[in-house]
Amino acid sequence: MTQVSLVLRAPSANRVYAQAAGALARAEAHWVLGAHLGRSAALRERTVGGMDALEVSLGADGASPEDDPEQLGRLLGSLSSTLGVLDVVEEPAADPEGPLLRPRALPGILHHPADLETILRYPGKTNEQFTALLISLAAALSTRRAGLFDGTLTLLDPLCGRGTTLNRALRLGLSPIGAEIDRKDVEAYRAFLGTWLKDHRYKHTLDSTRLTVRGEQLGTRLEVELAPDKQSFRAGGGQRLTVLGCDTTRIGALLPAASVDALVADLPYGVQHGSRAGGTWQRSPLEVLREAAPGWRRLLRDGAGVALAVNRRTLDHEQASAVLAESGLRVLSADGAFRHRVDQSIDRDVLLAVPADHPRVEQLSALAADQENQTP
Ligand SMILES: C[S@@+](CC[C@H](N)C(=O)[O-])C[C@H]1O[C@@H](n2cnc3c(N)ncnc32)[C@H](O)[C@@H]1O
Structure with missing residues (x-):
């Protein structure tokens, strides 16, 4: 039936x-x-x-x-x-x-008040609903996808801005990790989260320390632990959040290898925001991707899923796929599979990728072909 x-x-x-x-x-x-x-x-x-x-x-x-x-x-x-x-x-x-x-009665999957996702407003913020779409896609591609519903999926946003992905992940009950090069963004997110946790009377700890590797000062490291009440916090039921305030091209050496299940990022569009790669300010998202992808791959488990939002005007599907392939990542989605126009300068799409060694790579690739054959 x-x-x-x-x-x-x-x-x-x-x-x-x-x-x-x-x-x-x-x-x-x-x-x-x-x-x-x-x-x-x-x-x-x-x-x-x-x-x-x-x-x-x-x-x-x-x-x-x-x-x-x-x-x-x-x-x-x-x-x-x-x-x-x-x-x-x-x-x-x-x-x-x-x-x-x-x-149909739907099981609730979101925790914490919704204003965790909606209060913070700023130019360059990724739409919350679109962020939720990226997370559900990246998680679905992971062999540990059930972890999206029991809090055990490890999610990374290596270009996290002021934390739209991280806040959604917290509401899903996850313990996410982010990286962001812009100090103002990291500081604004730390200040927002600290105030939000106090205002909502959450039991929490929030520690900001210097991020130093072999004497080299790379930036900052924010570690947060939170729970709605003392009891769950003491019982170890708290969630964790890590934000590395540093260049995303460095994070491959800062986090445990093969520890990430889902990687979600809204890549710099190459219009409003500059992006830093190779030590100089650049505007090309392709350069960021080229320099960052090997480190990102190192952090991903073989069975992980990746969802990247890209601006088709500044990042070509073919070039992006080639750069990701050099790092052992296979793009599954076809050019334009999620295409939509955001404004005059942003013609957005989503690249779905998995490590080339992903155990379900062939089965997942077939979904791309099926999508192309579907009529509206
Ligand atoms: C499109 S925005 C992401 C916005 C984010 N999703 C949010 O809602 O706040 C891209 C982000 O990548 C950051 N970025 C660009 N190059 C970077 C680099 N090399 N390392 C870390 N972050 C970088 C930018 O500062 C910007 O915050």
Whole structure:
């Protein structure tokens, strides 16, 4: 039997690139469901009762997700634009009233008040919902993807700015790691987080120290431990957060090798923000990638997943794929697979990659071909 669900899209989804919201939701669902369930779902955009929805059909070929309805609910609920999910109970042919629907109870996957993600506003901030999409994609590609739901997935944003990815990861119950070269960003994030933790009366420790390696001063290291209350903090139930205030090209030697499950980054667009590589200020995101990728690869487990947001105007898919391949990373997603226009100077896409030694590399590559064959 086929299980058909309608995933309702949050109305505020992707204000900036509203036109592309439906296609992006479909692309995310394709990869996330495909990677978690091991096969492609049939997806199509649909309007029901005036609401935008993504129709997800699973199970027609026998292997039914109904075996584990909780897993399906968790996955659908984890998609970045999900407002709610309605299961199709009955779909009478040619019925103008539309399908008979039953609301699906979704397990909550987010912790901590939502303002952890929304209070901080600044030019260059990555949209929170788009950040959530990058995390769900990178996590799905990891062989340790179940860790997204039990707090054990290790997530790294090696270009973390003022912490949009880190805050989302904290709300998912993870203990993330970030790196950022701009001292003002690191300081602003430290100040924000300290105030937020105090205002919300969280039990926490927050230590900022110098980051020195063999006498060389590289920057700063911020270590935070936090829990909503004393009891869980004392019981060891706290989450950790690490922010390295240094050049991302150095982090390969600063963190344990093969310790990261999911790497998420919004690469410098080469428009508003300069990027530092090779000791001089450069504007080319390709140079940052070239210098940083070997270190990033060293930190990734073989079964890890990578999701990189890129500006197609300043970073060509082919060149980026070649640079990543030199470091042992294989780009899976096709050029334009997540393409959407953010503004005049940013034509954004997402590169999905895994280490070339990833145990599921062939199976995951097949999802790219399936995506190309899908009609809207
Ligand atoms: C597009 S922004 C990411 C914004 C971030 N996601 C946020 O919402 O705050 C790219 C970031 O990469 C940082 N960056 C550029 N080159 C870097 C380098 N070599 N090492 C570390 N960070 C770098 C920039 O300072 C900028 O904060």
